Amino acid sequence: MATMHRIQVTGLQLFYSKGYYNTSVDDILKELNLSKGAFYYHFESKEDFFVQIIQNLMARKVYSTLIEPLEGHENPLNLITACFDNAMETAVHNDMDYGCILHNFIAEFNGKNDVIMQHLNEIVTVWEVNLITALQKGKFNGFLDRHVDCEAVxxxxxSSYFGVRTLMVGSSPSAKKYRFMAQLRQYFKSLEPKAVTT
Amino acid sequence: MATMHRIQVTGLQLFYSKGYYNTSVDDILKELNLSKGAFYYHFESKEDFFVQIIQNLMARKVYSTLIEPLEGHENPLNLITACFDNAMETAVHNDMDYGCILHNFIAEFNGKNDVIMQHLNEIVTVWEVNLITALQKGKFNGFLDRHVDCEAVxxxxxSSYFGVRTLMVGSSPSAKKYRFMAQLRQYFKSLEPKAVTT
DNA sequence: GGTCTAACCGACCATATGGTCTATTCAAAG
DNA sequence: CTTTGAATAGACCATATGGTCGGTTAGACC
Structure with a gap:
């Protein structure tokens, strides 16, 4: 694995677990037994470094766990349910889980660093658009009631996904997941087509 | 206003807007035209300082905006709806809004500082307990269906509240609020008692 | 072998940070 | 008037941090 990529991987790991501002470049380099020279040869600054991590690693991760699973012609409500279930199950079995990566950094940079926020928001928007599209397709295919507002859903x-992921870090993540999923299904049921009065 | 209290107030302001790790003690003192001496006369350390802020200011704020509004014998679903609506409306009209204070710090300290997390979790638990209690009372009074799982709700x-508050910081908070509230009502409707087959 | 250069080392720098400590102010108590 | 002690000032310290820069290594190419 190329050095540049290795630095990014451990960088993301540390930023994720300790926070961006609370992680120094030296922390990352110590972990890799690398020197400052290696780092600043590959990256212009700590910020530039993080932006690259966002584009290279985070974007892909969000895509594979939250967006790709939405593809398919089945009921989008089922796809989303399975997608969330999977994502949360992975978190439950990961004792190094600190919540949704994307959301954590948004919380950390909101109103603090516009440059980084822009890149994070890009990913959020992609997710949003894909969700909306999947729901609209589902509506078209008769899986959702005609009156459902896909943007609002x-x-x-x-919101709820970002939130649970944070709550799950606290205690009994498995219970939290179970409860959350149950209510998600309850909510989804209310979006199904109402009995048609032909 | 006593100096100690003033330091706490501006401290919370800065911690909230810039993050704990990204705000130095000097930043706070500069804002107040105070010296290090004044600070360390009143507080043992930066961490102790923040713990006191949590107990003195944050706990009260969470209580007044998220817990107190739950009191009353009406339908808890209506109380919660009004409570969330109010809280979000305040955020919409606040251009210095950076999301839910409580949640932001939880996101920042999750897995990073156990001492602080303990104090934050205490507040979360109080909120949780009060929500559960309100819902259970509502169930007893026939506002909720018998099968509703109050803990899960x-x-x-x-989760969803924490999440929106973060999303609202990004763009068009008013629209986000509107959409969120609409879906919340939709969800709440599904919790109402089903037609009783006497 | 000689040259070139990407990749990396590590000493160094200016600044910032949490925290300490002594000195000073000032009002109330005696 | 003196004493006392709470409240504040601000110089100082050890350490940490982001970033710079001249030097070294090792492989590719001639």
């Missing part, structure tokens, strides 16, 4: 879904 | 509510 998406906002609600993104 | 609470988890779902806390």
């Amino acid at each position: 998406t906002t609600f879904l993104m | 609470t988890t779902f509510l806390m």
Whole structure:
């Protein structure tokens, strides 16, 4: 694995677990037994470094766990349910889980660093668009009631997912996941088509 | 206003807007035209300082905006709806909004500082307990269906609230609020008692 | 072998940070 | 008037941090 890539990987790991501002470049280099020279040969600054991590690693991760699973012609409500279930199950079995990566950094940079926020928001938007599209397709295919507001559902879904992932870090993540999923299904049921009065 | 209290107030302001690790003690003192001496006369350390802020200011704020509004014998679903609506409306009209204070710090300290996390979790638990209690009372009074799992609903509510508040910081908070509230009502409708087959 | 250069080393720098400590102010108590 | 002690000032310290820069290594190419 190329050095540049290795630095990014451990960089993301540390930023994720300790926070961006609370992680020094030296921390990352110590972990890799590398020197300052190696780092600043590959990256212009700590910020530039993080932006690259966002584009290279985070974007891909979000895509593979939250967006790709939405593809398919089945009921999008089922796809989303399975997608969330999977993502949360992975978190439950990961004792190094600190919540949704994307969301954590958004919380850390909101109103603090516009450059980074822009890049993070790009990923959020991609997710949002894909969710909306999947729901609209589902509506078209008769899986959702005609009156469902797909944008609103998406906002609600993104919010709740971001939130649980944070709550799950605290205690009994497995219980939290179970409860969350149960209510998600309850909510989804209310989006199904109402009995048609032909 | 006593100096100690003033330091806490501006301290919370800065911690909230810039993050704990990204705000130095000097930043706070500069804002107040105070010296290090004044600070370390009143507080043992930066961490002790923040713990006191949590107990003195944050706990009260969370209580007044998220817990107190739950009191009353009406339908808890309505109380919660009004409570969230109010909290979000305040955020919409605050251009210095950076999301839910409580949640932001939880995100920042999760897995990073156990001492602080303990104090933050205490507040979360109080909120959780009060939500559960309100819902259970509502169930007893026939506002909720018998089969509703109050703990699960609470988890779902806390999650989604934390999440939106973060999303609202990004763009068009008013639209996000509107969409969120609409879906919350939709979800709440599904918790109402089913037609009783006497 | 000689040259070139990407990749990396590590000493160094200016600044910032949490925290300490002595000195000073000032009002109330005696 | 003196004493006392809470409250504040600000110089000082050890350490950490982001970043710079001249030097070294090792392989590719001639």
